[in-house]
Amino acid sequence: MDLLPLLRPQTVAVVGASDDPSKLGFHVIxxxxxxxxxxxxxxxxxxxxxxxxxxxxxxxxxxxxxxxLAIIVVPNKAVEGVIAACLERHVRSIVLITAGFKESEGKEGALLQERLKGLVADRIPVVGPNTFGMVSYHQRLNASFTPEFSLASPGGAAIISQSGGISHLMGFLAMEQDIGLSYVVGLGNRLTVDFQHMLYHLAADEFTKVAGLYVEGIEEPKMLLKAIKDVSSKIPVVVMKAGKGELADKASLSHTGSLAGNQQNYRFGVLQSGGLVVDDVHSFLDLLKAYETLTPPKGNRVAILSGQAGPGIVALDSCVELGLHVKPFGWKTLSEIEEILPPMAIRSNPVDLGPLWYDEFALLKVVKKVLKDPEIDAVLFLMMFASANLNSIPVLLEGLLDERPQKPIFTCIMAPGQIWKKEIREGEEKGIFCNFPTPERAAKACAGMLLLERRRHRQTKNGRTSWT
Amino acid sequence: MDLLPLLRPQTVAVVGASDDPSKLGFHVIxxxxxxxxxxxxxxxxxxxxxxxxxxxxxxxxxxxxxxxLAIIVVPNKAVEGVIAACLERHVRSIVLITAGFKESEGKEGALLQERLKGLVADRIPVVGPNTFGMVSYHQRLNASFTPEFSLASPGGAAIISQSGGISHLMGFLAMEQDIGLSYVVGLGNRLTVDFQHMLYHLAADEFTKVAGLYVEGIEEPKMLLKAIKDVSSKIPVVVMKAGKGELADKASLSHTGSLAGNQQNYRFGVLQSGGLVVDDVHSFLDLLKAYETLTPPKGNRVAILSGQAGPGIVALDSCVELGLHVKPFGWKTLSEIEEILPPMAIRSNPVDLGPLWYDEFALLKVVKKVLKDPEIDAVLFLMMFASANLNSIPVLLEGLLDERPQKPIFTCIMAPGQIWKKEIREGEEKGIFCNFPTPERAAKACAGMLLLERRRHRQTKNGRTSWT
Structure with a gap:
């Protein structure tokens, strides 16, 4: 299915456009x-x-x-006629916002959707029905009923979601966390366009660096798993699966031939296909942000460099729990750091930069030395603002821009108000580091990337996995 | 130990005050x-x-x-003389910011601290050494080297932390999340003032509604557990324990007579004493925020009311996982909701308010009906902004202010930029609801409160627990 007319249309018609703010057709325009x-x-x-x-x-x-592209936002009973007109006019793609189909109570909606399915068959890509729409950031096309999606920044993370509500939640959180987006697509009831179609498109898309899927329940999980397997060498795929409970299991059993809703089966299936299932909204977005910003680590040997001891200990706890290897430095790095750090510091890894928390040039030197250690694959850098260390992050950023590090730096840099915001933004935009609001989330993003990279790598090496 | 001179001083001396921005004494002034x-x-x-x-x-x-109160910020070798002068002048309390004592490498620092201990004995409360200081929000006293702590709002959550870095992280996150603070205290090396002293003070303090402790490793865990047991009927105590790994365990073993660093022992000990150990920074602050804002639920029967289906499903997953009971409504509530909700909605609990997501008055009616259901103890309310529902939160807030709900409402209300910020802030300040950035965190705060209330309740009922 060719999704280019859908995602990069030159001409858009809005059927149901309105001047009346109480109508969705107003918000679409x-x-x-x-x-x-x-x-x-x-x-x-x-x-x-x-x-x-x-x-x-x-x-x-x-x-x-x-x-x-035709965006349809008319009452559900009028949709069939509009789609017939679309087919007659050889419209090349459709976003069907209207709700009241398969998702509604009673049989009427489901029958209506069946009829649409018969009418459309595979003749045209249809996103929806029952969707908020979609946003194609690099085309500056906001084909949704929420103008405020346009406030997010264009970037490399694609969010493909079965739920409009989750799309909104994630879109707004992405704005807060400065995550650059390529597409946000609400699949809704998936009349023709499903997760797998989007995945194949994203893998070939020049803007998308990582695909995030929010999945509730789907009819043909094998199609999705096959698509993940097919694309995972080209593009990392992160999945959040909702509907984990017993009720979800029972609902899923009624779909013969489909994977049960059981979360463990799902998790395993996606992992075997070269993707990764995450547990919650933060983990999902953090991993998207990490891939949007950084090159993944090549191994699990992590250095923790902390401006203050406490956050370093919290990060260490997380690393140990997540299977990251925080090992003592070799003699070379250690002796180099000894030269820079005053006697009070803990130098072993985690490094407590404490005594130089307001000697920004010494701090930069330590970070550079550790980045050069061949036995270190990634750096966790933690720094809390404290008035006397105002210059630490500007100097760090400038120093690292000079000599772009080849290893990913996961940071928890935290300051009140607008302090350091500009530097953090610039560091992320230039791929120098990726910032998270807690030490735990920085460590988890690193561990998530590693796990996903291992699966993607194995996937490529073996050609196929045991899951078929 | 009387902490009033420390936390509510009328006269403060700063020994080591400076006009030079490269000195900490400048930042203290x-x-x-x-x-x-x-x-x-x-x-x-x-x-x-x-x-x-x-x-x-x-x-x-x-x-x-x-x-x-004397705030001391002179070099470590000069501290002994200054403390002697403090004792001579009958100074009533001390914040000793200077580092370079027990926490530093080599024996010298530890010996220095031993000598201070001998000098001070129990004659005067000393916070520190090796601390950023402390902030007493209702006294408008910022006795630290970070002026930006004053940007947080006064409120009911006290943060008592062994780590200055974690205090800064939590202080700045508290600002972002609009958590009102009563005190932030960096205990540092705890020359005389320790967690237990702070707890006894906080339990009697008129401003503090909840105490949060960040603990790394302490010499006398039994003193802390006894204090938690003594105060937990008056004030909820939330603990975050860092240093979970094997290394932490080994370090702890060298302290004879003290509880091992083992996280499970710790967690159990605190729980038996009527407190709660949480796992990460977000859970810690979210629980503080919940207690600062809401009255705890009386039981675990939760209604999920969601403006959009997806976030409701994510919340349901979390509730099931956390042991919250999301049971179908009784006939009365159900029939009342049926009258308000159009046919397309899911009314069973979780309620998908979808079809009325931009009918704000109907939405308010549903929330009020559910709050009146005697078989519901708490409400999770989730609403994502979508342009057409701009009025939903203002109307909800106004409607609930009219008729203040007796049950806690945990919300995930999410909008871009400044939209709804004023209403969310007002709702929290007036104790109507408490807002979290994801459905998972809203559910977790509710479950955390319940667990802690059960332990506090049992504690009060039995007088003592099996832990002594």
Missing amino acids: KSLTFWPYKGRIHPVNPKRASVMGIPAHKDLREVESQID | KSLTFWPYKGRIHPVNPKRASVMGIPAHKDLREVESQID
Whole structure:
């Protein structure tokens, strides 16, 4: 299925466009015009000559140019007619926002969806029904009913979600954490476009560095697992699976031929295919952020460099728990650090930089020495702001920009208000380090990358896995 | 040990006060004057007549008035002399910021601390040495070297920490999450003031609603456990214990008569005493925030009300995992909700409010009905902003302010930028709900409160536990 017309359309029609803020069709037009979208927009509304200042058409059939994408936001009973018009007009892709299909109580919605399925077959990619829409960040296309998705920054993380609510949660958290996004797609009821179609597209996409899938329950898990297996050498795949309980298990059993909802089976299946299942929203987004920013570590030997002792101990606890190897430095690194650090410091790893927490140039030297240690694969760097160390992060950033480190640096750099925000942003944008709000989350992102890389590597080496 | 002179001093002397920004004595004066502190400040500096515009004394002995608190920030070798002067002048309490004692390599620091211990005995409360200081929020007293601690809001959560770095991390995270603080105290090497002394004070303190302890390794865990047992009926005690690994265990074994560093023993001991050990920084702060804002639930029957289905499912997963009971509503609540909700909604619990996610008054009605259900102890309310539901949270807040709910509401309300920030803040300040950034963390805070309440309750009922 060719998803280019969907994700990079030149012409977009909105069927159900509206000037009335109480209608979703209003918010869709607002979203499309939030960014200066370069393609053409054709509102369709039988009652109005223009919508929000854009000339409108009474019917989709009146739009003269080729339509790459039709966004449909009419009541559910009118959807069948609009889709028929789309097919007639050779519309190339559809985002069907309207709800009231398979997800609703009673049989009517499910029957309606069955009929749509029959009508569409595989003739055209349809995202939805029952979706908030989707956002294609590098095209500056916000094809959703939430203009505020456009406030997030373009980047390399794609979020493909079965749930619109989770898409919103993750989109807004991504803004807070400065995670750059390539796409946010709400698959909804997946009339034709499913996770696997998106994965194949993302693996070939020049903007996407990592794919994150939020999965609730799907009919054909084998298709998803096959897709993960096929793409995992090209692109890391992170999965969050919701619906873990017994109730979810029972619901899943009714789908014959499908993988049970059992979380352990799922986790194992995805891992065997070269992906990784994470447990919660933070772990999901943190791993996306890490891949969006850093090159993965080549091994599990981690150095902990901490401006203050406490956060170093918390990080050490996490590393040990997560199977990261925090081993004492070799004699060379140790003697080099001894020269820089005053007698009071703990130099063994974790390094307590304490006594030089406001000697920023010595601090930079220690970080550089440790990055050069051939027995270290990744660095955890922790620094809490304390007024007297205001210069530590600016100097660190400048020093590391000079001599771009080849190893990933996971940081927990924390300061009040806007202090260090600019430096943290710049460090992340230039791929120097990736920042997390707690030492535990920095360590977990490192461990997650390692686990996923091992599976991806094995996947590539063996060609296939035991899961088929 | 009377901690009132320490935590509510009228007169503060700073020994080692400085005008030079490269000295910690500068940052201490800056911290003390960041807020308009109502007491008197006496800088002590032999070389200057004034420090930052405040008249200075050459020697502590020259200060004529009674000194409630002396903050000492001179080099470690000069500390003994300053403490002798403090004792001579009948100074009533000390914050000893200077490092280079027991925590440093070599024997010299440990010997220095031993001598201080001999000098001071139990004649005066000393916080430190090797501390960033402490902040007493309701007194507007920032007795630390970090003026930016004053940016946090006064409130009911006390953070007592062995680590200055962790104090900074938690202080800044508390600001981000709008957690109101009563005290942040860095105990450092605990020359005389230890966790137990702080606990007894906090239990009697009118400002403190919850005590959070960050513990690395202590010599007399039995004293701490006894204190938790003594105060837990008055004040909830949350503990984060770092140093979990084998190395920590080994280090602990050398302290005869003390509890091993083993995390499980610790966790059990604290729980038996009526407190709770949490695993990570987020869980620690979230539980402090919950206690600072809400009355604990009386039982484990939780209703999940979700504006969008996905976050409700994620919350359900967490609740099941955490032992919260998400049971179907009784006929009365169900029939009342049926009347309000349109046919498409899932009404069973979790309730998918989806179809009314932009009908804010219907939404408020559902929340009120569920709060009245006698078989519900707590509500998880989840709502993602989506442009068309802009009014949902303002209307919810106003409606709940009218008729203050008697049950705790744990929320995950998420919006971009400043949207809903004012309403969330107001809801928390008035104790209507408590907000968390993910559904998992909202559920975990609820479960944490329940577990801690059960232990506190059992503690009160039995008078004593099996742990002695």
